[in-house]
Amino acid sequence: MTIPSGSGVPAPMLKGKHKAIVVCWFLGLGSLVSWNSILTIEDYYYDLFPKYHPSRVLTLVYQPFALGTMALLTYNEAKINTRKRNIAGYMLFTASTLMLIVVDLVTSGKGGVGPYIGICAVVAALGVADAHVQGGMVGDLSFMCPEFVQSFFAGLAASGALTSALRLLTKAVFEKSKNGLRKGVMLFLAISTFLEFLSVLLYAFLFPRLPIVKYYRAKAASEGSKTVSADLAAAGILKPEKQEEFRALLHAADDDKPPERLSNKELFLQNTDYALDLFLIYVLTLSIFPGFLYEDTGKHQLGSWYSLVLVAVFNVWDLISRYIPLVECLKLESRNGLMIASLSRFLLVPAFFFTAKHGDQGWMIMLTSFLGLTNGYLSVCVLTEAPKGYKGPEQNALGNLLVLCLFAGIFSGVVLDWLWLIGK
Known part of the structure; x- marks a missing residue:
């Protein structure tokens, strides 16, 4: 829901919108920077564990924990303290990214089954953290401005672009030094850990105190939401001396007696296409x-840089495309149009297959760019359109349901990715 100017909402309640958009972007960055760190240092893991298919195995380890945790959290969404859920997720991201450094230091950067199992355990923890944060944040932002959701998902894509840029930079800086690959990875993971810690601080202390965020959360509370009370308390709204401000927020929201909210099943049936x-x-x-992209695109002139460039190209176009829906005439709002576009992307499967066998690196880079472009664009179009027309608690629940379906798609895709190895 966007508050139009002149809607009767007191001007003080609208302060901080642009600041909130920036914070949402950083929170999106923090939601995936750890996982994208794993994806972009896999050239290092292929050097340590060449026989263990790191890009496929680590992704396969990550996703069941993310999907299983997300399913539990979605089922109990209405009873969960969203503030504690999100802070716990960001703290787990921080600790797990730090543990990647610790595992490498303890094992002195050596390969073997033991270190690989340790890394897999850290990756599983990252999956649990992802479920806490993505579902919690999307549900939280779904009853606020669509711009907040768009900015959060732009931040998700930015984490990929940023980690790719940092990885290319650290590889270039340390490439010719002794143990250069390892040194670059350690510096890279240290930066990622700092960004995760910054996300904890932003969500815990800055975001809940922004006037527009307080307004939307008070509005959700007036509509029957029980998940925002801790956030209102953190903003000082529920203190006795702040009761007048709380009443003003509720009055600004123009609330009536909240109707009985739709069940998760009803919400899902109404939004099956999304x-x-x-x-x-x-x-x-x-x-x-x-x-x-790591294992099946062959050898080309870029050599050891080839897979890193492909990942970077995907992430950059994924980021750019998430800003396209901000241009109203370019945003795809038709439910049928979104379904046709989502199905038509499957033509990329034979395109990648034949390009890997017969095309050069230029064609592969072009295809990877299109993959990232359509991924980001369609994701934002769906997630900013779907929650419209519902009350705050329903928007929160629907946001969680949509992220659960997103996670289910990721898990299924990770499993299907192994089919490329047939015949090898």
Whole structure:
């Protein structure tokens, strides 16, 4: 829901919108920077564990924990303290990224089954953290401005672009030094850990105190939401001396007695097409990225840089495309149009297959660019359109349901990615 100017909402309640958009972007960055760190240092893991298919195995370890945790959290969404859920997720991201450094230091950067199992355990923890944060944040932002959701998902894509840029930079800086690959990875993971810690601080202390965020959360509370009370308390709204401000927020929201909210089943049935869109988008993307790009595109002139360049190209176009829907005439709002676009992306499967066998690196870079472009664009179109027309608690629940379908698509895509190995 966007508050139009002149809607009767007191001007003080609208302060901080642009700041909130920037914070949402950083929170999106923090939501995936750890996982994208794993994806972009896999050239290092292929050096340590050449026989263990790191890009495919680590992704396969990550996703069941993310999907299983997300399913539990979605089922209990209405009873969960969203503030504690998101802070716990960001703290787990921080600790897990730090543990990647610790595992490498303890094992002195050596390969073997033991270190590989340790890394797999850290990756599983990252999956649990992802489920806490993505579902919690999307549900939280779904009853606020659509611009907040768009900015959050732009931040998700930015994490990929940023980690790719940092990885290319650290590889270039340390390439000719002794143990250069390892040194670059350690510096890279240290930067990622700092960004995760910054996300904890932003969500815990800055975001809940922005006037527009307080307004939307008070509005959700007036509509029957029980998940925002801790956030209102953190903003000082529920203190006795702040009761007047709380009443003003509720009055600004123009609330009536909240109707009985729709069940998760009813919400899902009303939005089956949106849920299927997200599932199809991420099934296709994860069946190609990153496993196929790391292992099945052959040898080319770029040598050891080739897979890193492909990942970077995907991430950059994924980021750019998430800003396209901000241009109203370029945003795809038709439910049928979104479904057709999501299904038509499956033509990329034979395109990647034949390009890997017969095309040069230029064609592969072009295809990877299109994969990233369509992934980001369609994701934002779906997630900013779907929650419209519902009350705050329903928008929160629907946001969680859509992220669950997104995770289900990712998991299915990761499993299907192994089919590329048939015949090898």
